[in-house]
Amino acid sequence: GESVGLHLPTLSVQEGDNSIINCAYSNSASDYFIWYKQESGKGPQFIIDIRSNMDKRQGQRVTVLLNKTVKHLSLQIAATQPGDSAVYFCAETYHPYSGSARQLTFGSGTQLTVLP
Amino acid sequence: DSGVTQTPKHLITATGQRVTLRCSPRSGDLSVYWYQQSLDQGLQFLIQYYNGEERAKGNILERFSAQQFPDLHSELNLSSLELGDSALYFCASSQTSSGANVLTFGAGSRLTVL
Numbered sequence: 001g002e003s004v005g006l007h008l009p010t011l012s013v014q015e016g017d018n019s020i021i022n023c024a025y026s027n028s029a030s031d032y033f034i035w036y037k038q039e040s041g042k043g044p045q046f047i048i049d050i051r052s053n054m055d056k057r058q059g060q061r062v063t064v065l066l067n068k069t070v071k072h073l074s075l076q077i078a079a080t081q082p083g084d085s086a087v088y089f090c091a092e093t094y095h096p097y098s099g100s101a102r103q104l105t106f107g108s109g110t111q112l113t114v115l116p
Numbered sequence: 117d118s119g120v121t122q123t124p125k126h127l128i129t130a131t132g133q134r135v136t137l138r139c140s141p142r143s144g145d146l147s148v149y150w151y152q153q154s155l156d157q158g159l160q161f162l163i164q165y166y167n168g169e170e171r172a173k174g175n176i177l178e179r180f181s182a183q184q185f186p187d188l189h190s191e192l193n194l195s196s197l198e199l200g201d202s203a204l205y206f207c208a209s210s211q212t213s214s215g216a217n218v219l220t221f222g223a224g225s226r227l228t229v230l
């Protein structure tokens with residue numbers, strides 16, 4: 001079936017540097033994407049989302065880029081802080097033809113470690 | 117605190133047993149979603165309820181069932197447990213029935229099957 005995957009399972013960055021977390025998706029019909037952050041012992045937490053009619057969306061210290069041509073999504077975190085250490089998941093959804101409700105399909109996650 | 121409450125936080129049981137996980141959605145949310153997170157599978161969608169009715173089904177085993185009650189809380193029942201059922205089970209909620217929404221997740225219930 002369709003899947004969402006991540007290029008790198010782990011990423012280590014120095015505190016203060018920028019982080020880039022990548023995600024590839026395979027379903028060209030996907031039209032809505034969300035990035036979640038999961039800290040140890042907690043549930044996933046919404047970071048930022050983007051719809052397929054956009055290429056870029058910015059939040060507080062985070063930017064999501066969407067390249068529909070190559071079906072690639074990235075999350076950029078500016079001035080990475082120790083509190084950014086977590087697993088980051090991308091999730092995608094598309095409108096199913098079966099008539100059932102849309103669902104989020106999550107990627108496998110990238111562990112971001114911020115080094116002092 | 118996300119507003120989504122899950123109990124119990126931890127549960128240890130034996131193979132063949134049955135357990136019930138409980139979820140209270142965020143105030144005002146009508147949809148409840150159940151996800152399973154294991155080390156090698158990531159977050160897998162199990163099932164969704166909206167205002168008491170099943171709305172969508174994912175990779176949920178026949179040994180598993182769920183329901184959403186009139187007060188909107190939901191329960192996930194896992195029976196004939198196997199070692200491979202050991203995982204984190206997350207509940208999430210959203211306002212509408214569409215899965216194209218931002219889901220708010222609870223802290224999860226960690227199930228260990230021995």
